Each structure stands twice: as structure tokens, then as C-alpha cells.
Amino acid sequence: MNNKTYFIGLMSGTSLDGIDVAIVDIQSVQNSKHHSIALIASQSVVLPDNIKSQLIHLSFEQNVNMQTLGETGVQLAQLFAQSINALLAAQGIDKSQIMAIGSHGLTIRHQPYGAFPFSLQITDPSLLAQLTGIDVVSDFRNMDIAVGGQGAPLVPAFHQALLGETSQGCIVLNLGGIANITVLNPGADVIGYDTGPANTLLDVWCEKHTHKAYDKNGIWASTGRVIPELLTLMLAEPYFAEVYPKSTGKELFNLDWLFNKIDEYQTISSTKLNKKLIPPEDIQRTLLELTVVSAALQIKQFTHTHTLFVCGGGVHNQCLVEQLQQQLPAHQIKATDEVGINSDALEAMAFAWLAYCRVHLISANSPSVTGAKSKVVMGSWYSAKSEKVS
Ligand SMILES: Nc1ncnc2c1ncn2[C@@H]1O[C@H](COP(=O)(O)OP(=O)(O)OP(=O)(O)O)[C@@H](O)[C@H]1O
Ligand SMILES: CC(=O)N[C@H]1[C@@H]2OC[C@@H](O2)[C@@H](O)[C@@H]1O[C@H](C)C(=O)O
Incomplete structure (x- = not known):
């Protein structure tokens, strides 16, 4: 197992105000199930008006424009990548020091009730992996929903880890x-x-x-x-x-x-x-x-x-x-x-921690919170590695 300890968390929440990025050092503590979690750097980036209005369309219209759906995911991934690359450059941190990015995406539907429960966050994790050269973990909520949970909120488990x-x-x-x-x-x-x-x-x-x-x-x-x-x-x-x-x-x-x-x-x-x-x-x-x-x-x-x-x-x-x-x-x-916990960066830090848990195959959902029937490992992994065609 790779021993890199830096993870990046990306959170863009329901306010549609912007994107929070956090670089977090997460290490396991010997002979304990606890982790040491330290914020290295964070920043917020405002969501451009055109993306914001596309997200409003996608969140509220019954008949969503499929072109807008696809393109907005790509635009978000580009914006996420720019924010991450800029923060890494400003901090003098090389991408090789980052184990993975935990990217929440933008919630455009959250429907955990009924016969066909799901929670839909959009972005393009494959593109984000390619534009940053860093592995990406995304789609955190649906594994919890697959075992009968609400898929939200996920951050209480992180609050527990911290406090x-x-x-x-x-x-x-x-x-x-x-x-x-x-x-x-x-x-x-x-x-x-x-x-x-x-x-x-x-x-x-x-x-x-x-x-x-x-x-x-x-x-x-x-x-x-x-x-x-x-x-x-x-x-x-x-x-x-x-x-x-x-x-x-x-x-x-x-x-x-x-x-x-x-x-x-x-x-x-x-x-x-x-x-x-x-x-x-x-x-x-x-x-x-x-x-x-x-x-x-x-x-x-x-x-x-x-x-x-x-x-x-x-x-x-x-x-x-x-x-x-x-x-x-x-x-x-x-x-x-x-x-000592940055109140603006906390949710982004949580997604860095959720990426850490995915990488280390730790089940990070809290059944007592989401109502899930079991503890599960959450998130899909998108590798940035590429192989040259000879
Ligand atoms: N100085 C301020 N005065 C009043 N409200 C503020 C101020 N600064 C930020 N806010 C509010 O905080 C909101 C952003 O909060 P936050 O970043 O926690 O939202 P979020 O990530 O979308 O939330 P979540 O995912 O938890 O729903 C802004 O849309 C604004 O309403
Ligand atoms: C579906 C979804 O995106 N839910 C968000 C939202 O924003 C706050 C609250 O509603 C919380 O349930 C959740 O986000 C945080 C990050 C969570 O999962 O804990």
C-alpha cells in the first residue's frame, strides 16, 4: 500500500456559492483506530454565474436538458482541476505527494425515499483525474443508499473522528x-x-x-x-x-x-x-x-x-x-x-477523509445516522495512471 498521507477534499454544497478545496494530512495512529487529521491548506473558489444558472436549471427543472447535464459535469471538473492545480502550486506541493482527491460533486437530485432511491451528484471524475494527474474518489452517497441508508448526511462520521x-x-x-x-x-x-x-x-x-x-x-x-x-x-x-x-x-x-x-x-x-x-x-x-x-x-x-x-x-x-x-x-x-477546526473548510476536509477511508477500504458510513443496514466502503475510484501505447 502506498504511504502517501496527503488527501484533497472538494466540496461544493447546496448553497451554490462556490467550491471549497482542502489539502489534508491524514495518518493512522499506531495501535488505534483513530487518525491524525491536519489541514495543510484550503481555499474557496466562487462558482461562475453561467455554471450556477446551469445548476439551477438541472436542480429544479423536471425536463432537464441532457446536453447541459453532460457539459456542466465537464465544466465543473475543469473548474475543480484549475482550483486544485492553483492551490498545489501556491503551496509548493507536488501532485505526487497527493494520494487521492475526494470529490463530492454538485447535488442536483437527492431522493433517498420511495421505490427507487438515489442521490445524484454531478462532475466528471475521469476528467478531473486526467487534468490533475491525481486519482479521484467520487460518488460517495450511493453505496450507503444501496444498503438502505439515506446517503446523507455523511459528515457526522467525520465530526466523530475529529471530536x-x-x-x-x-x-x-x-x-x-x-x-x-x-x-x-x-x-x-x-x-x-x-x-x-x-x-x-x-x-x-x-x-x-x-x-x-x-x-x-x-x-x-x-x-x-x-x-x-x-x-x-x-x-x-x-x-x-x-x-x-x-x-x-x-x-x-x-x-x-x-x-x-x-x-x-x-x-x-x-x-x-x-x-x-x-x-x-x-x-x-x-x-x-x-x-x-x-x-x-x-x-x-x-x-x-x-x-x-x-x-x-x-x-x-x-x-x-x-x-x-x-x-x-x-x-x-x-x-x-x-x-482549531476551520469552520469554512470542514466539509471539504470531510471529503478528503472520506477519500482516505475509500483508499484504505475503511467503511465510513454511520448506520445510526443514515439508517443503512450495514457499514460499507463508499466511493468509486478513478485512477489517473496511463499506459503508453508502444
Ligand atoms: N458574511 C456572511 N454573512 C451571511 N451569510 C454568509 C456570510 N458568508 C457566507 N454566508 C452564507 O454561507 C453560504 C455558504 O455556506 P457553505 O459554504 O457552508 O454552504 P454549502 O457548502 O453550500 O453548504 P452545505 O453543503 O452544507 O449545504 C453562503 O451562500 C451564504 O448564504
Ligand atoms: C444530498 C446532499 O448533498 N446533502 C448535503 C446537504 O448539505 C448539507 C446537508 O444537506 C447534508 O445532508 C449534505 O451534505 C453534507 C456534506 C453531508 O453529507 O454531511
Whole structure:
């Protein structure tokens, strides 16, 4: 077995804001099932507008353009390769030092329920391997789904690898496009699931009304007021009451979902009849409250710890974090950065670790999280090696 210890993780999540790349040194610890995991370098690259709009088409249209589907995968692989090659050059790291890239791809459908469950992430792992000269591991979610799991969230197992030794346990809340929690309680199985929407709805509403990609520091939301009746209607969405294992995505929490809720609210409150306009900042503030309340309600169920680590882009939304603290007054809320884990790079680091697990044939899914019937090795391997034709 090759003894290289550097792995690259690539994550591009549901917010469609950009690509996170992380170079991670992962080594096994002698006489232990633990690993030492150290971030060497990371960077975020913004997704170009043309790729972003193609991804919106692929994620939301029923009749997807097959040409766009194929070409977007190739464009993503090119962008991923450029980002990796640039980061390696900037760090003075040669590709020969990297064992493998763990590339999540872009989720355009996540349908873990029903007769034909699947989760579809797009990219072109073969091209990525050729453009970087590094082996690629991709398609992480479907092996877990093949053994009856949801295929998501996968990161709780990584949170456990990083923080599982904390004596009192802790909870990790990822505030990405979708919010998900990991509950670590020493001696007990890890728990983890998506709590509901986070930045995905905040971003689309903000973009629609302010033409900005996101509400920087939650400033716009903080000028609005929560509409309690609308919040109640939103929280009535059955997903919030479902018991875990569970996972969700933009198939459910999207602009149409929001318009339907606003419509219901207007009918009940007769603002429609009176043609009263709801201030858009009130909707933004109510969406922020939805993220906070739906996550806090779940977190409160777990009473063994009051340590809450937050990560993901939502950590930078001051209004969001302040409201979370108000909902959870007994909790000590800290960004994972406070314990030395870069909160923006964490998910990319997780995919570097998942690639490490694939290379070493370690089963990295957590059946207690995804509901899988067994532990399995996840990911397909694309070799960059080529043989010359003589
Ligand atoms: N300064 C900021 N103020 C408010 N929001 C911010 C700020 N910086 C980042 N964000 C939010 O974070 C989002 C990106 O978060 P992140 O990178 O965790 O998303 P993601 O990888 O798509 O998530 P996931 O895969 O976990 O769903 C942005 O779209 C934006 O909404
Ligand atoms: C299907 C999919 O891409 N799900 C994402 C999404 O973004 C956050 C949340 O929903 C989580 O379930 C998952 O991502 C992270 C990386 C995970 O698997 O843990």
C-alpha cells in the first residue's frame, strides 16, 4: 500500500456559492483506530454565474436538458482541476505527494425515499483525474443508499473522528445550504440528520429582492420582523416532525415552497384581500427564524451536553448566530475554529477523509445516522495512471 498521507477534499454544497478545496494530512495512529487529521491548506473558489444558472436549471427543472447535464459535469471538473492545480502550486506541493482527491460533486437530485432511491451528484471524475494527474474518489452517497441508508448526511462520521473524544460530548451544527446536526455522546452511537433549510432559502429570497447573492452578516434580515403566523405555517411542514434518520434538500425547501407558504399566510391573514404588501425583509427575518427554531428544537432534545459547535457559511451570519444563542440560552455556542477546526473548510476536509477511508477500504458510513443496514466502503475510484501505447 502506498504511504502517501496527503488527501484533497472538494466540496461544493447546496448553497451554490462556490467550491471549497482542502489539502489534508491524514495518518493512522499506531495501535488505534483513530487518525491524525491536519489541514495543510484550503481555499474557496466562487462558482461562475453561467455554471450556477446551469445548476439551477438541472436542480429544479423536471425536463432537464441532457446536453447541459453532460457539459456542466465537464465544466465543473475543469473548474475543480484549475482550483486544485492553483492551490498545489501556491503551496509548493507536488501532485505526487497527493494520494487521492475526494470529490463530492454538485447535488442536483437527492431522493433517498420511495421505490427507487438515489442521490445524484454531478462532475466528471475521469476528467478531473486526467487534468490533475491525481486519482479521484467520487460518488460517495450511493453505496450507503444501496444498503438502505439515506446517503446523507455523511459528515457526522467525520465530526466523530475529529471530536468524538470530547469527554462530555458535544453537538455540531452545520449551517450550510441545508442545516444538519451531529450529536456526539461518548459511549453512544453518533446521531446526525438534516434539521431543515439554512442558507438556501435565505440566499434565494435575498437575491430576488436585493440582487445580492447573500445577506451579508444578516444585516438585511435584522431590519425585518418575524411574522409569527407565517413561521407557524412554515414549521407545520411535515419534515420537521419526522423522526431521524432523515435528510432533505432543495427538492423540498425551494422558492416554490416559500411562495406556497406566503400564499397560505396571505389567505389566512387576508393581506391578499386587502392587497397589503408584506415587507420582503420581514420574510427574510422569518426565514432566518425558521432556520434557528427548527435547529434549536432538535438540539434541545439532547440534554447530555450544552456545548454547541457551529460551522458552515452561516457562522458568518451574525444575526443568525445571535438568534440561535437566544433560543439556546444555556448552550455555549462556539465556531469550530475555537477548537482549531476551520469552520469554512470542514466539509471539504470531510471529503478528503472520506477519500482516505475509500483508499484504505475503511467503511465510513454511520448506520445510526443514515439508517443503512450495514457499514460499507463508499466511493468509486478513478485512477489517473496511463499506459503508453508502444
Ligand atoms: N458574511 C456572511 N454573512 C451571511 N451569510 C454568509 C456570510 N458568508 C457566507 N454566508 C452564507 O454561507 C453560504 C455558504 O455556506 P457553505 O459554504 O457552508 O454552504 P454549502 O457548502 O453550500 O453548504 P452545505 O453543503 O452544507 O449545504 C453562503 O451562500 C451564504 O448564504
Ligand atoms: C444530498 C446532499 O448533498 N446533502 C448535503 C446537504 O448539505 C448539507 C446537508 O444537506 C447534508 O445532508 C449534505 O451534505 C453534507 C456534506 C453531508 O453529507 O454531511
